[in-house]
Amino acid sequence: MNYHQYQFSVPQEKMVRVITDTDAKNEADDQFAIVQALLSPKFENVGLIAAHFGTDRVPDSMERSYRELQTIFEKMDLPSRDMLYKGAPHAMERDDLPVESEGARLIVREAMKADPRPLYVLFLGPLTDLASAYLMEPRIAGRLCAIWIGGGRYPDGGPEYNLGNDITAARVVFASNMELWQVPQDVYQMMTVSLAELEYRVRPCGKIGAYLCDQLEAHSHEPGPRTSPFRAGEAWVLGDNPAVGLLLYGHRYDYDCVPAPQITADGRYLHTGLSRKIRVYNRVDNRFILEDLYAKLALFSRNQASCQTHP
Numbered sequence: 001m002n003y004h005q006y007q008f009s010v011p012q013e014k015m016v017r018v019i020t021d022t023d024a025k026n027e028a029d030d031q032f033a034i035v036q037a038l039l040s041p042k043f044e045n046v047g048l049i050a051a052h053f054g055t056d057r058v059p060d061s062m063e064r065s066y067r068e069l070q071t072i073f074e075k076m077d078l079p080s081r082d083m084l085y086k087g088a089p090h091a092m093e094r095d096d097l098p099v100e101s102e103g104a105r106l107i108v109r110e111a112m113k114a115d116p117r118p119l120y121v122l123f124l125g126p127l128t129d130l131a132s133a134y135l136m137e138p139r140i141a142g143r144l145c146a147i148w149i150g151g152g153r154y155p156d157g158g159p160e161y162n163l164g165n166d167i168t169a170a171r172v173v174f175a176s177n178m179e180l181w182q183v184p185q186d187v188y189q190m191m192t193v194s195l196a197e198l199e200y201r202v203r204p205c206g207k208i209g210a211y212l213c214d215q216l217e218a219h220s221h222e223p224g225p226r227t228s229p230f231r232a233g234e235a236w237v238l239g240d241n242p243a244v245g246l247l248l249y250g251h252r253y254d255y256d257c258v259p260a261p262q263i264t265a266d267g268r269y270l271h272t273g274l275s276r277k278i279r280v281y282n283r284v285d286n287r288f289i290l291e292d293l294y295a296k297l298a299l300f301s302r303n304q305a306s307c308q309t310h311p
Contacts, residue, residue, distance in 0.1 A: 005303050010042045016247065017117050018043040019107060021087060022240070023125030023165075024072070025064035026053035028219040029191075030124050031212055032202075032293060033240035034072055037122065039296040040248060044117065046110055049087045049103035051125040054165045062089045065125075075208045077304065088128040091166035098132035107133035111140035119144040122243040125162050126150070131169035134176055145179040147243045153186040154280055157261070157269035160185045167263060174260040174275070181246060181255070181279040188239035190284055195220075195234050201294040206301035238290070245289030246281070254283040 020037050024030045037043055050066035058064065066086055073080040087103035098104065107129060110119050121144055123130060130146055150162030151170070163170050173180065195216075203213045216236060257277045261269035 006041055006299065008041075014042060015044055015117050016042060017046050017110060017115065017119045018247070019047050019049060019110060019119070019121045020045070020243075021049040021051050021103065021121060021123045021125065021129050022069070023051040023053035023061065023065050023162075024068040025061070026125060028216040029236070029238045029240050031068070031072060031215060032238050033122075033124055033244050034069070035076070035208060035212065036241060036244045036293045036296060038076070038078070039300050040244065040292075042248060045083070047083055047085050047103075047106045049085045049106065049129055051087045051103075051123075051129060052089055052091070052165070053125055055090055060089075062087055071211075072208070075211045076300075077207075088132060091126065091128055092131060092168040092172070095168050095172050096135065098135035099128055100132060100136065101129065103129045104132040104136060107144070108137045108140055111143040112137065120247055121146050122247070123148040123150070123162075124240040124243060126166035127162075127169040127173045128166045130178070131166075131172035134172065134178060138176075141176055141178045145181065146173070147181045147183070147246060148173075149183050149188050149240050149243050151182055151184045151263075152267055152269070153184055154258075154282075155269060155271065157263070157267055159267050163263070163267050167265065167267060171263050174263060174278070177276050179278075180260070181281065183242045183246070183281045183284065187281050187284055188242055189237055190286055191238045191241055191289065192286070193236055193238055193290065195236060198236070202297060204301070205297040206304055209297055209301060238293075241289050241293060242281070242284045245284060245292065248292060249285070249288060251281065251283070251285060254285075255279045255281045 022030045048069055050062050052062040069084050085103040085106050088099035088101045092099055152158035152160045198213055202209045258280055259273045260275040260278045261271050
């Protein structure tokens with residue numbers, strides 16, 4: 001579904017189908033990426049999947065992500081019917097046992113559909129739903145491209161949150177022949193914004209702008225270690241927005257194609273050179289991605305206000 005009105009139009013041959021798989025209630029940055037995806041006219045958004053963010057902090061993390069997706073749609077005054085799906089409630093237990101869910105079935109269904117437009121699946125959390133979909137139907141390989149925000153810095157890797165929430169799933173995906181674009185930790189950390197910037201550029205943009213800022217402010221004051229990189233005082237990292245930005249513009253000179261590494265139990269990379277190649281980004285254009293987000297929010301807010309004034 002498309003939820004936007006612009007004076008420019010996207011050529012039909014450039015349109016893509018998009019599924020966004022998000023651990024939306026884990027932190028405060030997924031929400032910004034979700035909104036940017038929904039407001040991008042190049043995207044035919046065919047569904048959003050609520051992902052888990054482990055079961056250590058809370059036992060119902062996937063359900064919390066689902067409720068957060070409902071909240072975002074409500075704040076944007078958008079219809080959510082047939083758009084929201086529940087993903088796996090927990091990580092995979094074995095590399096040959098999928099965690100079946102309506103989200104994984106959505107990925108399979110869209111990948112196997114006879115549609116000439118390419119399918120991209122954006123993963124803003126763990127890879128559980130992609131690995132499960134692949135185990136359920138291996139033929140989806142070659143019929144989609146996954147963009148994943150996750151994994152440690154190359155070449156060595158190491159502990160990283162999204163990877164750590166399901167290392168088994170990442171191993172399945174990296175060992176498969178599915179097309180994969182990876183945005184590792186050191187690259188998504190480039191998406192630094194100041195809170196004053198968000199206050200000035202995002203908060204005035206209607207109900208959704210206020211909500212994006214309010215939920216970030218609330219999260220930044222939750223109890224936690226004072227050394228957390230997400231609690232710098234006046235800055236934040238919108239680390240999930242590159243998944244959207246790279247699909248708007250592929251940053252063609254800012255990635256390397258490397259053989260997919262094997263992943264150890266502690267998240268490190270073993271480079272055998274024997275696997276198929278994946279795209280690993282080494283830079284993202286912070287300015288392009290953020291300015292696109294701000295412009296779309298402002299135009300969306302203006303269009304909403306105009307519709308309310310002139311029904």
